Amino acid sequence: MADSEHSSAHEASENPQEVTKEEQKLEISDDEEALIIRMFNLVGERWDLIAGRIHGRTAEDIEKYWNWSSISK
Structure with missing residues (x-):
């Protein structure tokens, strides 16, 4: 029975809808956004350089944010 409970919990975490919600969140x-804008103006789409200036952010995080924010404005 423990195996079936473990399987259910594991399957729920792989739900593609959950991943989509996390990506959108x-x-x-405001400080990070200002730094992203300043860095983008200096180095362009060099997401790894920009992310290196923001603790805890990856290049993918920065690029996704940039692409999402440019679409939503």
Whole structure:
């Protein structure tokens, strides 16, 4: 029975809808956004360089935020 409970919990975490919600929830502070904009103006789409200036952010996080924010404005 423990195996079936483990399987159910594991399957629920692989739900593609949950991943989509998490990807959409990237929250960037005002300070981070200002730094992203300044860095983008200096180095362009070099997401790894920009992410290196923001603790805890990956290049993918920064690029997703940039692409999402440019679409939503």
